[in-house]
Amino acid sequence: MTVRGVKNDAEVELEHSAASSLARLRPFVGLAVPLLAVAAALAVGAIMLLALGTSPIEGYRAMITGSLGGADKLADTAIKAMPLMLVGVGICIAFRAGVINIGGEGQIIAGAILSTSTALLVPDLPSAILIPMVLIAGAIGGGIWGAIPGGLKAYLGVNEILSTIMMNIIAAHFLSFLLQDLLIAEGDVKIQQTERLSENADLPLLPGGTRLHLGFIIALLVAVAAYILLFRSTLGVRLRAVGHNPHASRYAGMPVQRSIVEALAFSGACAGIAGAVLVFGSQSHRLIGEGGAAGFTQSAGFNGIVTALFGGLHPLATVPASFLFGAMLNGGIAMQRAVQVPSAMIIALNGVVVIFVVGSLRLRERLQRWFDDRVGIETSKERA
Amino acid sequence: MGDFFTVSALVVTFASGIRLATPFLLASLGETLGQRSGVLNLGVEGVMLLGAFGAYYTVLKAGSQPLALLVAIAIGIVMGLLYAVVTLVMQAEQGISGIGVFLFGLGFTDLAFQKWVGTPIPIARLEPWPIPGLSDIPVIGEVLFQHNPLVYGAFLLVPIMTYLISRTTFGLNVRAVGETPEAADTLGVSVNGTRLVTIIVANVLASLAGAVVALEVGNFQQNLTAGRGFIAIALVYFGAWRPFGAMVGSLLFGFVLALVNQWGALGIISGSASSLAAMAPAVLTIVVLVFISNRVGQPAALTRPFDRSN
Amino acid sequence: MKSSGKVIGKLLALTAAMIMVLAACGGGDSGDSGGDEAGPFRVAIVAPSADNDVAFTQSIFDSVNRVGESRDIEIASSTGLFVVEDAASALRGYAEEDYDLVIAHGSQYGAPVEEIAKEFPEVAFAWGTEVNTFGLANVSAYTVRSDEGGYAMGAMAAALSEAQNIGVVGPIEVGDAKLYVDGFKAGAEAQSPGIAVNVNYIESFSDVALAQEAATAFVANGADILTGTAQMVVGATGVAQSEGVAWFGTQSNQSSLGADIVVASQVYHWEVVLEDIIAGIDEGDLGGESHLLTLENGGLEIEFNDAYPLDGAIKQIGEDMVAGLKDGSIKTGQ
Structure with missing residues (x-):
């Protein structure tokens, strides 16, 4: 923050637009992380399905x-x-x-x-x-x-x-x-x-x-x-x-x-x-x-x-x-x-999805905090 | 009713109660240690099933019970590491991820059983090891000293676990980490390191608890442990986070289960009354807790992930 | 707890996005394989436990496979569906896929069968164990007089028991299990009045460890013969094996659970019924009748375990009972 005054207008402008595009990206993180977790769990499920000899x-x-x-x-x-x-x-x-x-x-x-x-x-x-x-x-x-x-x-x-x-x-x-x-x-x-x-x-x-x-x-x-x-x-x-x-x-x-x-x-x-x-x-x-x-x-x-x-x-x-x-x-x-496939496969898959999704929630929180920190720079600048 | 108050019937009941209590005891001892360090694992039932299947499959294929126990321990370590990743690294909500572990264990063991075994093939059951001398004592010998080695092992773990928690540096760390992780961290105790150890021990004991069920029964079937893992968790609360308390709870639950079973066998209760009687262990567990009315608080940091950056 | 509005918004968006993503890749044709003029006869089975439970569910799979020995059939199945509403979805799914025969193997599936069979009048359904066809022309009901085999085996058990003490491990006192247990008890008492036949319903179809303790208690109380029904009996057969106590099985052939101790098993030959039903379907008759497995029509059979050294005289008692039950000169009283 202390270097703020040193920057020229172009730099500030650049950072500003970067920050606002970050701000626009933020909601997608909230979506992407659990979605990726579900995808990862389904990938584990896919391996299980392959192991069972099915598509x-x-x-x-x-x-x-x-x-x-x-x-x-x-x-x-x-x-x-x-x-x-x-x-x-x-x-x-x-x-x-x-x-x-x-x-x-x-x-x-x-x-x-x-x-x-x-x-x-x-x-x-x-x-x-x-x-x-x-x-x-x-x-x-x-x-x-x-x-x-x-x-x-x-x-x-x-x-x-x-x-x-x-x-x-x-x-x-x-x-x-x-x-x-x-x-x-x-x-x-x-x-x-x-x-x-x-x-x-x-x-x-x-x-x-x-x-x-x-x-x-x-x-x-x-x-x-x-x-x-x-x-x-x-x-x-x-x-x-x-x-x-x-x-x-x-x-x-x-x-x-x-x-x-x-x-x-x-x-x-x-x-x-x-x-x-x-x-x-x-x-x-x-x-x-x-x-x-x-x-x-x-x-x-x-x-x-x-x-x-x-x-x-x-x-x-x-x-x-x-x-x-x-x-x-x-x-x-x-x-x-x-x-x-045996219905047991569905129960096991259900478990994997739960573990992956829950595991991802905290990661999402951290990522969002990271975004908030970046966007925070922008808002404090605007106030200044 | 007269049939029941014979020495032989009582001996049968008490011996059966001890056998039935053993899986509860093993699993609840592990969960006690885990919770003392601030980690709740609702996945006990899933790990029990995995341990049960692993032990069953090992005996089926390799014919060795000691090897089966080693396999169960290995499964416990693997599940412990996985759960540590989920709870310590990813810092996932512990209750919910435990339910995930339960569902995974329930589905996976059933799947593996259907694919790799097919039909319930009997395996050799655990043989009792009568303790020389002690097992000859009338009545008491039959009730206490004619069990399989895992039963003795489980009960021996009670004083060991008590000593571990209350008398050792490790135990001190566990308690510190479970009550005030931040303070423990300041004092240089590795919060997540300590929890990693307790998680692994808890999972190993849960896995062994499942192995006990499979080796006692000498067979496997889907959902073999039939909800015992969840009861074991409840017994941790019953025992107020003390190994001895967990033992009392396990024995109480096991004895009442055995009592109801024995009355059924003797025809003292029959028909639809048996479903009312089947409630007895649960009712009694609650009632006893009302009377001993312990107000010991749970570990303050239970289910709370530790994150130094917070 | 975090601010709630954000969470809702995100979850709503998440759900919407997932639906879109999933729907986009899921638009494909489900690949209907219909047109089954010359193809195999297609059978779908929906059942509550696993197809290898050595008990109720396995009995229908073994039977359908036996039908498959004499004609070309294709089997699809959904097992482990103890949740009735899930079974209903599976039944409806198979009906939509035009299976030639949809079997709902569980008496608790009756209500969904009634509902779904009305929606698919051109699909043949069979369900059991029950007698009710709901007045529908495309529903066959099947059930079994499990008390008959129980009676014959009870008589043999009574003759075999030196201690005159028999233990029965049951699940919950209803349906097919109750019928078998009552028949067994009646047979034992008819053979040997005054014999102690104790029945312990352990209040679970699945708690193997409790079944094991129930069997242990019987043996400790002096029983030298055990029997039981439902899928948790594997716990009891283990005890019988290690204590050297004789076992009588039911529903499927349970000799595999203990070659040394299984005396005989009452086996359900559903194929007797299925062949009738399938023959009807071939001629365009989708059902409407109620079928019964009995010793007389060959749907029930006592299969002896050759590895068990059963005294010829005792085996004769069983065979006499079977003959009597077949010609009606003996009644089980059920």
Whole structure:
């Protein structure tokens, strides 16, 4: 900076234009780094595909057309993205409040159980009443399942990572119990599923002739609501303050304990809505537990965490992030089918993508800081 | 119920509990050390699966159990180095990259198994090594001293790890790096060097935990470890970041699992009640933690990458 | 946490860019290989576990391959799809690709089959294990009386057991597993009233280590015969092998899991059903019927392990039971 005065006008002009072109380049760094990371991960995947004796080009083409090629495929991708979005949005609330919620799986299950029970109890209510009811029941179920570890942490000092993992196990076995006993459908062959739930509770399809249903709108609304809650409400300010510095918040007179319970309850409620959407938006229109709970949660409780962190723990950024992962999951099935590789390949590839993308985020931050430093020269000059 | 309170049934239950606790213990000991240095690894389950497959495949092809353990250790070192690159060099978010490791391990082992093995071919299981003298003690001998060497090894690691963390310079460095990395750095402790070591040890132990499962079962199948890695992580929190605590947690979880299993075998619980009973280990783990109500804080720098330029 | 607006903008842009990039290179034709006049008969299989699980999923693959011995077939498959909605996408994908027969091998796949079969009335679907064809002309249902083989093997097990104590390792008490276990128990009790047949449902289809502990507990409690069903039984067969305890298998031939201890396996020959279904498709009949594997129609078979030195008298008991079940003089009570 000290040499600034020595430069002649031409030099300053040159540096100025260089800096402003740098400034124009900056957003592309934000894009290029994660894109390169995805490309690198896909390159690793290509090697795996080659090792399996199949064509990576054909495989990836199927992945892309299978997830993005046409309205039907895009709709399927959106359907895959819904639970990720809902869980991810909930994760944003919890993590921002400093609570690590690993209990998405259990909260999805709890939401699904309560909403399914509601539809079984009052199947004849008209759709306009029953659909909101099952969604609210889902939110309550998930909310309770989140509030329990919240309360345990806030008032009894039980670490939430421990309790949410345990609550997942408890919920999965409870679901298995219900689907062997109270909720199982009548029939000769005992299958771990409920009867087909009331048609009045089916989430209606959106216009457009695809399988996209109301759950999509609900997921978007929940994302917006979570954004308002976190960033446009006093409750959100408090939750974030507690997450940022619980000790300072306590001295400032904020109810830290209550905030922890609230954060986990809201987080669980979002996952619980995902549970209801997974049941009432499914093609089966029933709660299925055969072969373990993951058969119906689609592991969204875990993938939702990845989605939220990928979206920088911002509810609205979680929306596109969920699409990205939805596309990968949906395209993966198409790829598996097209080149006939074991579906395990898709899971492994998913892992590689996650590692590479997360690894690149910090690199992106550094590159951006480097750009900001350069652009900073320019702005300070202008001020001078 | 009367069947259960016989000496032989109780011996079976406790011995089975110790066996079931072993993979939890190995993995949670490693994760305890890692977290004490400020590194969270949610990828334990993935590394366990890789270690399990590596050990299984080695015995299948080479027929040697010691070699299988060496292979598992090597896999742990490789995964540790990879995770170190991701967390220390790239400074990636630790929770999420660990989930990536889990997915990779889950998919890759299944893929490798389908391509290289095909069908679950049985291998020789680990034979118990009764400890001469001690194993002859009635009841106690049968419960404690008639296990395979890996079980003894895992429990021997508890005092070793405790000593390592609380009595050695290395342990002091680990704790310093996990609590106040900046201060440790000023004092000349290599933050990332220390973490590199703990990451490798944690991954090696996770890999060995998987190997224990595979060698105990004497076979392999997709998702062989069935979520044990995630429970091991929870048990680190249960144990309040102490090796002894991790052992108590592992034993508690293992015993309750064994108890439920034994009751199932004796017909004491049956039908849909078995799924309610299957919740017991998880419920009890939470309940016990409520009562012992430890309020020990986690390592202050957990999940926080260290960057001198910050 | 960084400023949020930037992150959103970037992610939106990132997603948009990715879609464009991907769509640009993905515009190609998917290369439909239709026109299958003289080509092989094309079968697609969608199943919940791996095709080499020595259990449920392997049974359908082995059967389709046996069909392939007598005619030219091409097999495509998606396995490991325990997520029902993923299975639905795979089923729909195969239907779009005009496979001659799409097999949904899992009773939990029923609802998507019903939905998708309506959308593709010209594609033949088969699903099991169930009896419901949803009144659709292009859906065949198939299921198996796994209790029959269970009954015969239970009787042999009871005759073989010196301790009169048998352990059964089950997954979750539903479906095909429950049917087999109940049949086995009934057979053992019919042969030897008062015998102890303990069943432990370990609440998992996949926890091999828990299956192993369940088997260990049975042996420690005095069982000298074990059986079990679903893919996690490899944990139990390992115990049987090292403890020298006899094992009865089901779903697929499990002799490979322990040459010295597997007495016999109940094997599902789905080809009996598949050949019917395929013959129908050849004549333009896409389904609408429900098929059942029984001992009588040859869909179920008890395959003995030649390496196991089974007493001839006990084998005779099994064969008598099979004969009785075939002619209806013996009922399993299920």
